[in-house]
Amino acid sequence: MILSLLNTTALLVFKRTSFTMPRGRTLLNVVSELEKFAPLNLAEKWDNVGLLIEPPKERSIRKILLTNDLTERVMKEAVEQATDLIVSYHPPIFAPLKRITQKNWKERIVSICLAEGIALYSPHTAWDAVPGGVNDWLSSALPCIDMQPIQPNPLGAEFGGAGRTFTTSLTLGQAVARVQRHIGLNVHLALGVNHDLDTPITVVAVCAGSGGSLLKGYEADLFITGEMSHHEVLDANHQNTSVILCNHSNSERGFLHKFQNKLDDMLKGDCEIIISEKDEDPLKTQVKS
Ligand SMILES: [Zn+2]
Numbered sequence: 001m002i003l004s005l006l007n008t009t010a011l012l013v014f015k016r017t018s019f020t021m022p023r024g025r026t027l028l029n030v031v032s033e034l035e036k037f038a039p040l041n042l043a044e045k046w047d048n049v050g051l052l053i054e055p056p057k058e059r060s061i062r063k064i065l066l067t068n069d070l071t072e073r074v075m076k077e078a079v080e081q082a083t084d085l086i087v088s089y090h091p092p093i094f095a096p097l098k099r100i101t102q103k104n105w106k107e108r109i110v111s112i113c114l115a116e117g118i119a120l121y122s123p124h125t126a127w128d129a130v131p132g133g134v135n136d137w138l139s140s141a142l143p144c145i146d147m148q149p150i151q152p153n154p155l156g157a158e159f160g161g162a163g164r165t166f167t168t169s170l171t172l173g174q175a176v177a178r179v180q181r182h183i184g185l186n187v188h189l190a191l192g193v194n195h196d197l198d199t200p201i202t203v204v205a206v207c208a209g210s211g212g213s214l215l216k217g218y219e220a221d222l223f224i225t226g227e228m229s230h231h232e233v234l235d236a237n238h239q240n241t242s243v244i245l246c247n248h249s250n251s252e253r254g255f256l257h258k259f260q261n262k263l264d265d266m267l268k269g270d271c272e273i274i275i276s277e278k279d280e281d282p283l284k285t286q287v288k289s
Pocket residue numbers: 090208209210248249252
């Protein structure tokens with residue numbers, strides 16, 4: 001009786017251990033899977049993508065943290081969660097670093113990654129461009145017909161490209177409601193000069209993140225993006241284009257949930273993949289009291 005109880009306990013412990021300890025992969029193997037999903041040559045030339053921090057001591061990658069931005073709050077979370085690899089959509093290292101001190105938050109993050117042996121990978125515009133990536137995710141807020149990149153990849157539109165354009169059949173009010181449901185947050189709306197919420201929307205142009213330069217002058221009934229400057233919004237409205245602004249990272253972050261499942265399939269369950277709970281857009285809408 002005692003023996004069989006002991007055996008049961010041993011089995012339970014074994015099961016729990018095997019559940020919480022994925023077998024892991026090498027860093028280079030995970031990086032190669034990440035690059036299979038979105039090859040780095042899809043990224044813009046000015047961007048800084050790929051493996052940004054490779055710690056000196058090699059260790060098995062068992063836990064991967066996905067985040068839109070690697071802020072200090074997210075870095076703390078990564079350490080507390082015993083993360084082996086952070087995938088940060090925006091590159092935390094962009095401008096070249098001349099020193100790594102404790103005076104600047106980005107330098108502190110780099111120093112913590114190195115001290116804790118945490119690797120860092122950033123896909124940024126490779127994820128924007130790739131079919132099935134961030135722009136396709138944002139576009140899928142609305143029914144899309146004939147979706148194309150606004151600037152197709154020089155190798156062909158099947159390789160994706162910058163932004164997306166498609167046709168749909170909704171009123172502006174319906175489009176706003178669908179985008180809000182899709183991102184789970186409120187948005188800002190700037191009406192085209194002859195538009196109201198009942199205006200039919202046919203041509204839509206989408207750019208996750210900062211859409212001002214890509215969308216400038218594009219002929220559409222509706223732009224959906226994260227942010228545009230005041231003057232870019234006025235120019236759009238005067239060409240009779242309404243603009244939905246989600247706030248920069250709110251137009252990107254939801255893709256992480258889609259990607260979590262995709263990466264889990266690609267790694268065949270060998271790594272635990274979590275999404276940051278501390279990552280959020282810095283802008284909040286305050287209701288007037
Ligand atoms: Zn962005």
